[in-house]
Amino acid sequence: MWLLDKPKKLSTRQKAAAAWDGAPARTAPPGRTRWCDWLERAMALVLLIPGLPMMLLTVFVVRLTSSGPGIYRQVRVGLGGRHFVMYKIRTMRQDAEARSGPVWATLDDPRVTKVGRIVRRLHLDELPQLFNV
Numbered sequence: 001m002w003l004l005d006k007p008k009k010l011s012t013r014q015k016a017a018a019a020w021d022g023a024p025a026r027t028a029p030p031g032r033t034r035w036c037d038w039l040e041r042a043m044a045l046v047l048l049i050p051g052l053p054m055m056l057l058t059v060f061v062v063r064l065t066s067s068g069p070g071i072y073r074q075v076r077v078g079l080g081g082r083h084f085v086m087y088k089i090r091t092m093r094q095d096a097e098a099r100s101g102p103v104w105a106t107l108d109d110p111r112v113t114k115v116g117r118i119v120r121r122l123h124l125d126e127l128p129q130l131f132n133v
Contacts (some may be wrong), residue, residue, distance in 0.1 A: 044130045055127045058089055058119055065115045068094030071128055087128035091116030 059070030072090045075083055096111040097103070105112070112120065119125050 048130050051127050051130060054124060055089070058124045058127070061115055062090055062113075062119070066090075066093065066113050084132065087131055089119060089125040089128060091119050091125050 062070045068090065070090060071087055074086050074088070076086045078084050091113065092105075092109070092111045093113060116125075
């Protein structure tokens with residue numbers, strides 16, 4: 001990693017990253033960002049090939065065992081305040097936040113379905129994030 005000598009030349013994205021972790025701003029030589037983006041997308045595509053059948057099977061089982069959609073989407077805020085849509089396989093009841101509002105999940109959260117516990121343990125609920133790359 002390269003340390004920048006002049007922080008005033010940082011992009012908005014780099015300033016947000018530096019402010020977020022409190023560390024000095026670091027950046028790579030020009031052109032590396034495009035290369036990394038391309039590499040991340042290529043890796044996601046390679047992982048989607050074996051991941052897609054597992055993802056479809058998991059969504060099918062979730063749909064069979066509980067009401068509601070198998071995949072849910074949520075708008076999140078990323079680096080630099082950029083909004084993006086995140087997809088995940090649903091592991092909780094459909095109305096999980098109806099009574100309490102959004103709260104952090106606990107270890108033995110009663111809102112998690114039986115199939116959802118297995119899906120979470122195996123991290124299969126994270127597979128749709130390959131589409132987010």
